Every structure is written in structure tokens, then in C-alpha cells.
Amino acid sequence: MTSSIQLVGFDGDDTLWHSEGYYQQAYADFEAIVGEYVDLRELALRQRLLTVERANLALFGYGAKGMALSMVEAAIRVTEERISAHDLHRIVELGKQILRHPVELLEGVRAAVEAVAADYPVVLVTKGDLFHQEQKVALSGLADLFARIEIVSEKDPATYAGVLARSGVAAESFVMVGNSLRSDIAPVLELGGRAIHIPYHLLWLHEADAQFEPAPSRMAELATAADIPEVLRAWSRPSAVHDALAGRG
Amino acid sequence: MTSSIQLVGFDGDDTLWHSEGYYQQAYADFEAIVGEYVDLRELALRQRLLTVERANLALFGYGAKGMALSMVEAAIRVTEERISAHDLHRIVELGKQILRHPVELLEGVRAAVEAVAADYPVVLVTKGDLFHQEQKVALSGLADLFARIEIVSEKDPATYAGVLARSGVAAESFVMVGNSLRSDIAPVLELGGRAIHIPYHLLWLHEADAQFEPAPSRMAELATAADIPEVLRAWSRPSAVHDALAGRG
Numbered sequence: 001m002t003s004s005i006q007l008v009g010f011d012g013d014d015t016l017w018h019s020e021g022y023y024q025q026a027y028a029d030f031e032a033i034v035g036e037y038v039d040l041r042e043l044a045l046r047q048r049l050l051t052v053e054r055a056n057l058a059l060f061g062y063g064a065k066g067m068a069l070s071m072v073e074a075a076i077r078v079t080e081e082r083i084s085a086h087d088l089h090r091i092v093e094l095g096k097q098i099l100r101h102p103v104e105l106l107e108g109v110r111a112a113v114e115a116v117a118a119d120y121p122v123v124l125v126t127k128g129d130l131f132h133q134e135q136k137v138a139l140s141g142l143a144d145l146f147a148r149i150e151i152v153s154e155k156d157p158a159t160y161a162g163v164l165a166r167s168g169v170a171a172e173s174f175v176m177v178g179n180s181l182r183s184d185i186a187p188v189l190e191l192g193g194r195a196i197h198i199p200y201h202l203l204w205l206h207e208a209d210a211q212f213e214p215a216p217s218r219m220a221e222l223a224t225a226a227d228i229p230e231v232l233r234a235w236s237r238p239s240a241v242h243d244a245l246a247g248r249g
Numbered sequence: 250m251t252s253s254i255q256l257v258g259f260d261g262d263d264t265l266w267h268s269e270g271y272y273q274q275a276y277a278d279f280e281a282i283v284g285e286y287v288d289l290r291e292l293a294l295r296q297r298l299l300t301v302e303r304a305n306l307a308l309f310g311y312g313a314k315g316m317a318l319s320m321v322e323a324a325i326r327v328t329e330e331r332i333s334a335h336d337l338h339r340i341v342e343l344g345k346q347i348l349r350h351p352v353e354l355l356e357g358v359r360a361a362v363e364a365v366a367a368d369y370p371v372v373l374v375t376k377g378d379l380f381h382q383e384q385k386v387a388l389s390g391l392a393d394l395f396a397r398i399e400i401v402s403e404k405d406p407a408t409y410a411g412v413l414a415r416s417g418v419a420a421e422s423f424v425m426v427g428n429s430l431r432s433d434i435a436p437v438l439e440l441g442g443r444a445i446h447i448p449y450h451l452l453w454l455h456e457a458d459a460q461f462e463p464a465p466s467r468m469a470e471l472a473t474a475a476d477i478p479e480v481l482r483a484w485s486r487p488s489a490v491h492d493a494l495a496g497r498g
Binding site: 059060061062066068072073075076077079080081083084085086088089092095096099100125128129131132134149151152153166 | 308309310311314315317318321322324325326328331332333334335337338341344345348350378379380381383400401402415486
């Protein structure tokens, strides 16, 4: 028997609105600028870029500002201080462009969130920079549909446990919807909740590293948000086994 | 008659732990680096620095990462791209140093928060970068004393109204403690709450600009956190007028 659904969570970036494409474009532009100084086909150089970025992630956290600072520093290191102030300014601008990108909803998202919100309280659980995420939530036009908006710095089981505690909901009664197995699916399954995975066509390398016990009965994979209400309906229905037991009783 | 106190809020930076000094030191170091290229005694140049920083504040929000990016950009603009990659790297490092600064509590803070937390639920309401603030809260050793930790991007009446709604407390029953008239005192008084102002010896220019109706009966100014419990006791006591009325009734 499955527990009733009392709360549905949605991820923001690449689940409700497009995001990763802007980061990947900025990174490609960054590589083009640095590529004017050094040959980035050299594996050792690429490795050095990644080393700077990884070390900074622990200090900066996620988001466009940390990425921009990291790109500036990586460019200086990899070019051995040969890069011009003009080109470093172009790199700062790449970060600003990410912060200014338009918020475009994925197809079918508005209707899907409206349909889910008509049946359950919905919470937005989005990771990254507080200031930027708040702006994106506001620009999305979806804010009013959410009972709570939780902007978090990391999406691990402890984070979701906090979200659930603040909402007064048990993990068994929670369903999370998102594009990242690592951030949206694995930690919720680990807590005993259910999850709907909707892959996005782009994925940040950092998010690709997900390890978890598969839990087929508590997980669904969809191609589009339009099918979310149908999955929730199926999960709310008493199971066949439950039906049989109920019939007997 | 005063309402009972049901929630006490504390600001973080420069109320619980030292912060502004690290920012001011970084900015002084930044000016010294830029001063190797241009004469910052020229008012027009100083004005240009400020213009870049103010424009970026609207895009970056508060915090060390935005400040570091802003300093990099301002240095490039003000030196007309003459600044070296080496010196720009030093400026990035200034931002990193802020993010790595030790969290040192102000004198008497631990005992004061413990005393207040023994009598009332306490909430931390701190502004800035989510990732950095979470780290500071963790390093402060005070996290367990707080019923809630609210990291916000701006401290205006709407923000405090949200904090109060999430805690289910009316503004009349809320007391906020902080060092900034602009961020901690004025918005809470505007909502009808009470506030304890504890000035810090350094103040960011941006925080200095506070306009509000004075409300002497709902505001106290203290030199040190040690006196907070005494003010709360006084505010919890039925007033003389109330005593007289009660005696009559």
C-alpha cells in the first residue's frame, strides 16, 4: 500500500525553466577567449581549468557569480597571467549575461504545475544563488502557485528532510519532480519518498554523478511535464494488492 | 499595553559575529592595487568606481562574490584596461579571503543568545549570500539555539512579514535585534514590531541610509548584547498604565 500524497516538490532550473544552456554557452565563450592564448586541446591545460573550478566550487557554491569568478581565475592561471584586462572583462560579462538571461518555461510546465497545485500543496525546491534564484522565480510567473519556495545551497537528504520538516510532511507522502538524478531523485528516494525524473537535454557534468538504489515502485521517468498529473493519480490510487486485501476484509 | 513577546530575531553579520571589518579591509587593499595605476584622490575616478559597484549590486545582490566581481570590473574600467592579470588575480583573492574569514562572535553574544533562547523561540534573520551565510552560521556554533534560520536577499518589511508568517507570529509579538537601522530596525518598526539596535563600530555606507518614523516605546539602543535579556524583561512586564488599569478592574 502506498501513502497518500501530501506535498509535491518541483525543481527549478531545467525542470520548470531553461537554464543549463546559458551556462554551457558561457563556458564555450570562455573557452574561446582563453583559446586565443593557449591551445585548450592540450589535456593538461583542460585539467588545470577543471582543478581551479572544482577547488572554487567548495568556496563559492553553485551559481553564475561563483562561475564567473572561477572563470576569471582559471583564465589567469592557464594563460600564466598573459590574458588582457580587456578579455578578463569579457569573461566577467559572460557571468552577467547568465544572471540576465530570460526565464523561459519548458513546454507544458505552466499547465502541469497548475494541475498539480489544484490537487496538492506544491513547493519549489531550487538550488543555487539566493538572489538569482529569487529573480528567476519572480520572472517565471509561477510563484503564486507554490505554498513555499525553498532556495537551498545543496540538495542532499538532509536538505530535503529540512524541507519536509518545515512543511510537516513525512517523506512517504512527498513526491519530488526534477531533471537531476543526483539532486532531485536520489536524495528523495533515500529518504523514502517518491520521485518523478524528467531528463533535460543538457546536463552539467557535476550533476551527472548520481549513485543510488533503484526503487522502481517509487520512481517514474517522464519525457514531459504534461504527464505528471497522470503519475500522481496512479500513485494516489490504491494498488491492486491493496484492492484485493480491501475486498477480502 | 504591550503585546507579549513570542519571537526574537537576531541579525548575523556585525550583530552576532564580526564581518564588516573584513569587507572594509578588502576594499582598502583593492584601492591600494588600483592606486598603483591611477590616482584615486581624483574625485571623478572614485565616482566611477562607485557607479560600477552600484550598478552591479542590482545584478549581483549582496555578498563577497558579487563584491569581488564588481571590484574586478571596476578596476578594469577605472584603469582603462591597463591593469595586469596578476593584479586582477590579487583582487579575486581579496574576495576569497572574505569568504574564508574566521567567524568570531562579538563579546557576550553567546551568553546573551542562550539567555534569550531559554525564554523565547529565537530566529536568525541574516542577509547575503546563501552559501557563505550558511557556512558562517555553522562556524558560529550558535545554529542549535535557533528555531529557524532565515537567509534572505534583502531585509525590507515584506521580508520580515514573510519570516513572521512562516513562524505564525504577529509583528506586535516580535522583537528584532541588529546593528543596522536600515535593515534590522526600520522595517520591523514599520510593521509594528519592536527592535533593539546595537550599533557596530563599522557600518557599510549602503546600510547608513535609513529613514523611518521613530517609535521610542518600541525601540531600545544598547551598547552590548549582554543587556538584551533585561530589555526583553522590561518589555514583557505589564506597563505602569496597564498595572493601574488592572488594579482598578
